[in-house]
Amino acid sequence: MTPQQQREEVSKAYVAAVAAQGGFKLGTWTQDDDCLDVTVGAAGTLGGGTLAGPKLDLQLKASTDQGHDHPEHIAWSLSRAHYDKLRHDAVLPRLLVVLMLPEKLEHSVEHGADKLVMRRCAYWTCLLGADAIRGTAESTTVHLAKANVFSPDALKSLLEKVSREETL
Amino acid sequence: MKPRWAQQAGSLGPAVFRRYLATAGWESSERSKTWRYTCDHATGPVTVDVPKRQEFLDYERRVVELVEILATVEERTPSSVLFDLGYPAADKLAFRFESTEIQSGTISIDDAWRIRGAQRQLLLSAAHSVLEPLAHHPRLSKTEAVEFLASCRAAPPRAGSYVAPVLVPVAPAMGQTGLDDPFPRRVTKLLATALRATSDALDSGQDELLLTGARSGLSSNLLGAFSELRPPGQGYLEVSFTWAPGRKAPDTPRVVRFEHTLFDAMAEAARVLRETTPSPGTTLEGYFTKLERSPRDTTAPGEVALVAQVEERPNSTQVYMTLSAQAYQAALDAHGDAARVRVTGTLARNGRRFVLRNPGDVVRVLDDDDT
Structure with missing residues (x-):
């Protein structure tokens, strides 16, 4: 397995663990724009909403490059095409989720008889309706606020908003 | 991984899915970005969402999910669901051949030729029986029946075992007029009835019943044509009917199956009817x-x-x-x-x-x- 494949599998495991902890189901993983894609959903309505079976599409990236990591945000570069896709209106809300892994990949997961630890954390952002890239630049850098941790509670809160048909 | 048929699904507009679901009896409600359809299934209520606009970035992905759910509910492959979505205004007759001589979904050219010829005769025979239920039609040349045959389409064979579909265009119903079904639907309905009668007679060993079923569409012509649909080698033929969604489906069996051992009896019944029925x-x-x-x-x-x-x-x-x-x-x-x-x-x-x-x-x- 290549290091990139390893990062991808670890990031899938992260999302699966977060979703499972919240009792949410994951769809089938696909690959799109060099990102791993998956739909996560819940049964029934949530958070007093009226939309049953709320779902989100996640576009997942992972990196061990600490250069992305800033005090208040994660900086992530997107191609123009990819950025425009994430801005575009869609049936389901679409999140960019970036998992920051330890610099040494082998530190990502620690296993013992009493625990299984996955290190570091993923952050999310929703670019729906964001401004277009100006001029002829072929890429842009987006900031994923560190307040937007991709955690079981955060995922639940996001799905509740979807069920209430609110903007994320 | 995206299924191979994803692009085809994505090319169908929302109206195609909506009409299909509505005709199949799904209940609809409107959401901000989708029409939501629900139906009762043995395992519980099932919900699908039809995106309102094809311009949505994830339109293709959402309709792929929709097709996959339909395939599960209807207990068939997504490809066959997609095929029916693409040809809504038609009754679809699928002739599926399964036998020792069918490899990778292919058959000999001679068999393919035989099968298409027999399908042609089958439809023409059924059409004549709709016009006049006879045990034997001396000539299959009545104008309305011939024109009906000209409207039918042979769809491309499908993967898997050898499947030779036929499409019979059927106009959707317009309100509750109480009028008879249009001629093409009367033909496919009679054909379904005739095949069921044939299957019941042969399965129960009462072959002689094939000789008294003119009113059910059993003519020498139909039985002769059907006997020519025997599968290559040892196996079976399964004929399934998918009714055009725009018109109420008849109360006839959807699928009928014939083992290769039954085709000789059909040929013999055809011969007896032909030679004992007066031809004015x-x-x-x-x-x-x-x-x-x-x-x-x-x-x-x-x-x-x-x-x-x-x-x-x-x-x-x-x-x-x-x-x-x-x-x-x-x-x-x-x-x-x-x-x-x-x-x-x-x-x-x-x-x-x-x-x-x-x-x-x-x-x-x-x-x-x-x-």
């Missing part, structure tokens, strides 16, 4: 070979035998008939001149003999008639 309005052309009448009474009718081509028989056959005195004289004259003649009547069997009942006038066939 049959015109025969040939030469008189026997003429018998009492020499003492030239005003009496006479018995003659005409050597003619009878239906699908490879060689000419003697057909016996009783002619009126006048017709007998014409026959005598024609025989003397070695002239070819034409006579019309009801062709029937009398034991092993062909007879022409109620023959009309004896008409000489002129040389020009042959061109």
